[in-house]
Amino acid sequence: MRLPGGDLPNRLADRLHALDYTVEGVRRLLGPVAADALGRDETVPATRRLIADDSPLGAVVCLFLLGQPVAERAVVDALGFSPSHLGEVVEVSDGHVRARVELAPYAADDHDWFVASDWSARRTGRPTAADHVLGVGGASTMLAQCTVRSEIGHALDLGTGCGVQAFHLAGHAERVVGTDISARCLKFASFNAAMNHISLDVGRGNLFEPVAGERFDLIVSNPPFVIGSPSAARHDYRDSGLEGDTVCAAVVRGASGHLTESGWCQLLANWEITDGDDWTAHPRAWVAASGLDAWVIQRDAQDPAAYVEMWLRDAGQQWSAEYRDLYDGWMSTLERRGVIGVGFGLISLRRSGRDAPVQRFQHAPQAWAQPVAPDVERWFTVHDVLASDPASVLMQPLRIGSDVVVEHHHRVGDDEEVMILRRSSGMGWSGPVDPFGRDLMAALDGVLPAAEAVLAVAAEHAVEPEGALAAAVPILVQLAVEGFVL
Numbered sequence: 001m002r003l004p005g006g007d008l009p010n011r012l013a014d015r016l017h018a019l020d021y022t023v024e025g026v027r028r029l030l031g032p033v034a035a036d037a038l039g040r041d042e043t044v045p046a047t048r049r050l051i052a053d054d055s056p057l058g059a060v061v062c063l064f065l066l067g068q069p070v071a072e073r074a075v076v077d078a079l080g081f082s083p084s085h086l087g088e089v090v091e092v093s094d095g096h097v098r099a100r101v102e103l104a105p106y107a108a109d110d111h112d113w114f115v116a117s118d119w120s121a122r123r124t125g126r127p128t129a130a131d132h133v134l135g136v137g138g139a140s141t142m143l144a145q146c147t148v149r150s151e152i153g154h155a156l157d158l159g160t161g162c163g164v165q166a167f168h169l170a171g172h173a174e175r176v177v178g179t180d181i182s183a184r185c186l187k188f189a190s191f192n193a194a195m196n197h198i199s200l201d202v203g204r205g206n207l208f209e210p211v212a213g214e215r216f217d218l219i220v221s222n223p224p225f226v227i228g229s230p231s232a233a234r235h236d237y238r239d240s241g242l243e244g245d246t247v248c249a250a251v252v253r254g255a256s257g258h259l260t261e262s263g264w265c266q267l268l269a270n271w272e273i274t275d276g277d278d279w280t281a282h283p284r285a286w287v288a289a290s291g292l293d294a295w296v297i298q299r300d301a302q303d304p305a306a307y308v309e310m311w312l313r314d315a316g317q318q319w320s321a322e323y324r325d326l327y328d329g330w331m332s333t334l335e336r337r338g339v340i341g342v343g344f345g346l347i348s349l350r351r352s353g354r355d356a357p358v359q360r361f362q363h364a365p366q367a368w369a370q371p372v373a374p375d376v377e378r379w380f381t382v383h384d385v386l387a388s389d390p391a392s393v394l395m396q397p398l399r400i401g402s403d404v405v406v407e408h409h410h411r412v413g414d415d416e417e418v419m420i421l422r423r424s425s426g427m428g429w430s431g432p433v434d435p436f437g438r439d440l441m442a443a444l445d446g447v448l449p450a451a452e453a454v455l456a457v458a459a460e461h462a463v464e465p466e467g468a469l470a471a472a473v474p475i476l477v478q479l480a481v482e483g484f485v486l
């Protein structure tokens with residue numbers, strides 16, 4: 001596909017900004033009901049809303065978000081130039097213009113960006129092509145909101161697709177490299193970067209090949225992690241072509257050779273679960289071999305059938321005549337591999353230089369209040385401070401997080417109270433707490449060492465001081481790791 005270069009991306013973006021073609025501007029135009037429906041890929045309410053609208057913004061929404069033909073005159077009025085300058089972004093026939101790609105506004109990090117991508121299967125009603133370029137989806141935004149955003153030198157977005165992770169990286173990295181196996185993706189990423197005034201170096205090739213010998217302070221990747229099947233047609237965005245979940249193992253392995261000292265790598269991943277009692281086996285082996293500090297969080301696990309259905313639908317393959325055969329073949333592949341479930345989650349890695357890396361595995365299906373990046377960063381920082389000497393937590397001037405609440409529960413007909421400590425932001429951790437723990441949390445004042453609070457509460461509860469201090473250490477470490485105390 002030929003996407004326009006030169007100053008055209010800037011001219012187009014400037015014009016779209018001037019029309020208020022932003023997430024907020026579109027929402028104002030469509031109203032909340034139609035805008036929410038569009039967020040679910042349903043275009044009917046927005047189409048109804050715009051039937052009697054002849055504004056330039058309405059024309060642009062019809063063209064680039066709803067995928068409808070728009071009168072050429074209206075497009076020229078809206079953009080201020082002939083659509084023929086847009087190359088293969090549009091096709092013009094019989095006085096009407098139709099967009100061949102979606103060009104959506106995307107708001108994040110105080111920016112109003114634009115992202116061109118292929119139309120999704122839900123929009124076209126047809127299966128996606130093998131070289132389909134994904135737009136910004138739920139996985140993209142999840143990774144973006146989990147990414148630690150400190151100021152850094154070099155950053156890599158591996159499998160950049162439309163470039164969305166790279167745009168976030170550009171806000172805090174001096175140089176951003178986006179790599180992809182797909183030339184088509186790189187064209188879209190470069191076009192989008194130009195529209196968004198972002199400097200992006202691109203490299204084409206398999207995994208880390210385009211950046212051989214380079215090191216990065218941060219590597220992010222939303223890789224083609226789907227555990228595929230030779231029977232299901234391959235899609236660049238979904239299938240790596242590697243066996244099972246080994247593409248994620250390869251990203252983890254590659255990261256360890258491409259991180260600077262104290263560099264980070266964060267990726268989304270799927271892992272095969274072959275033992276009902278232990279979802280961690282595969283990611284545990286990957287991170288053990290990396291020698292990096294690692295926090296592996298499983299958000300969700302699906303059974304094989306639900307997994308296959310989800311990914312066939314994602315590519316619009318439920319409409320294909322071979323749906324049953326694709327489904328059957330994919331189930332056979334998973335069965336042959338002994339897969340009884342597929343885990344999905346976030347892997348955060350960091351080079352700490354410690355001889356014995358800290359590696360932890362947690363299932364966290366509770367609701368998250370994004371961004372959770374501060375929670376990720378805190379987890380690593382707490383281990384830096386406390387890993388070699390956990391008891392030093394007692395010397396820290398800890399205080400309770402402002403988002404922490406205590407819930408009181410009673411079983412019906414039972415006077416005994418059950419208290420739950422809960423965080424209302426970030427990862428939303430919760431857990432039971434006893435009266436001693438509740439009083440200790442309240443006594444942490446952020447000024448005196450935590451040991452003082454432990455001793456004061458021990459005296460109130462008539463608990464032997466030495467025992468209270470010893471018992472408090474692992475509890476305070478856990479509370480610090482999960483962000484209940486800061």
Ligand SMILES: C[S@@+](CC[C@H](N)C(=O)[O-])C[C@H]1O[C@@H](n2cnc3c(N)ncnc32)[C@H](O)[C@@H]1O
Pocket residue numbers: 134135136137139140143158159160161162163164165179180181182185205206207222223224225236237238239240
């Ligand atoms: C799930 S998409 C992610 C797109 C984007 N980064 C995001 O967060 O939405 C995965 C991307 O990886 C690319 N890809 C597939 N196989 C690859 C490989 N072997 N090496 C590098 N990139 C690959 C695909 O072309 C696709 O753009």
